[in-house]
Amino acid sequence: MQIWDIEPHLLCNFHLQEQHDNIHALIHLLSQDVIYPPHPEVNRWKQKLSLLKEMHDLTAIELSRRGRSHESSIYLNQISQNEHSFQDIFVSTIEEQIILLKEFSCPCFT
Ligand SMILES: [Zn+2]
């Protein structure tokens, strides 16, 4: 699972939908009172649920703009006191992510 640190309008339909679904899965996981699996994406989004919701909403707006239905609004019920308002941990740099996306046979960055 990878969450791209890239503006949604730059993603192709496939990666936009995948990003949206991954954000839902991650928010669902992080909203639960469980021990999280040691995954780099899970780690870097801890205490950043509001930020993740913001990313979800931007992704959903872009999906709707492309004529795709979106009926899965996100409501956060428990926000930690120590929420971070920006992302400062990256699994790979934005430049590396662009290179990764270019390597897929999809319309991202073509
Ligand atoms: Zn959604």
Ligand SMILES: [Zn+2]
């Ligand atoms: Zn793509």
